[in-house]
């Protein structure tokens with residue numbers, strides 16, 4: 001059993017990571033500040049089964065900010081983690097255009113403070129949640145880790161600086177550091193600001209949805225359990241420093257996602273077309289040969305299966321709860 005500290009552990013990807021680590025028999029120290037970028041109640045629900053489970057002693061929750069050095073110091077002193085998975089961040093490309101200072105404060109300064117503590121406490125393995133957005137609009141698809149990066153928005157730039165900080169600390173400490181570039185992750189508990197949850201909600205509730213560039217943008221949509229498997233595998237990679245894509249390797253037009261949601265809900269989308277927003281990348285598609293070679297990473301969930309799982313989860317959990325809430329308020 002290892003003691004693994006997960007920052008951002010109550011978020012979308014983080015809550016799945018915590019759950020998987022507990023199921024594998026590890027002790028998880030979850031640090032999350034439950035900020036209100038989206039409804040914090042969603043984050044409490046994400047981890048409610050862990051907080052209340054019989055395995056409670058294996059799951060310790062700290063509602064703390066990664067920028068609060070003293071609080072983090074106390075946590076490290078008390079819990080003595082041996083590995084760290086760093087997922088806490090201000091996510092969301094569009095929001096970063098309006099709040100660049102906040103994004104730099106959390107994603108860059110927060111990461112720096114955490115790395116300093118990890119160095120001080122002789123952490124052996126550090127996994128950093130980076131993003132495919134660092135590639136920007138790159139004409140050479142699939143995107144390989146050795147391509148020149150081209151961040152097109154503050155969020156992407158903070159992730160690139162985060163990777164550079166990781167590289168520096170891997171060279172001046174005993175840490176192995178793996179930066180994982182995640183590609184558009186979706187699945188149960190999906191972040192409500194992202195396209196698939198937004199589209200699903202609008203289609204189920206017969207509301208309008210906004211589609212950019214007539215749905216011609218393409219994304220490498222990756223099912224969250226595949227992403228989590230990549231994260232878990234990287235905990236045992238005994239290399240000083242690596243940057244590795246964690247995607248599906250596909251290249252799905254956003255329009256096709258809408259068609260799949262329509263098929264799974266038997267509803268028609270009510271589409272408002274708009275041009276692409278500044279800072280938005282046109283296409284992503286991961287080259288996953290490095291992940292396959294170093295982590296034995298093989299994405300297992302097709303987009304058809306993943307959307308089906310997501311829509312089922314959304315209808316069961318989110319829609320049912322919203323209906324219950326509105327009945328209780330009547």
Ligand SMILES: NC(=O)c1ccc[n+]([C@@H]2O[C@H](COP(=O)([O-])OP(=O)(O)OC[C@H]3O[C@@H](n4cnc5c(N)ncnc54)[C@H](O)[C@@H]3O)[C@@H](O)[C@H]2O)c1
Pocket residue numbers: 007008009010011012013014031032033034035043064065066067086087088089090091092106110129130131132181182183184185186191
């Ligand atoms: N979801 C994706 O498609 C995607 C793609 C690329 C990279 N990523 C990265 O993966 C990580 C997880 O993303 P997610 O989609 O689960 O987002 P999320 O917003 O659901 O999770 C991030 C969590 O971090 C917490 N957090 C934010 N600032 C914090 C702070 N200062 N101190 C402590 N906790 C803080 C939030 O409360 C949240 O629970 C992020 O680093 C994100 O940038 C996600």
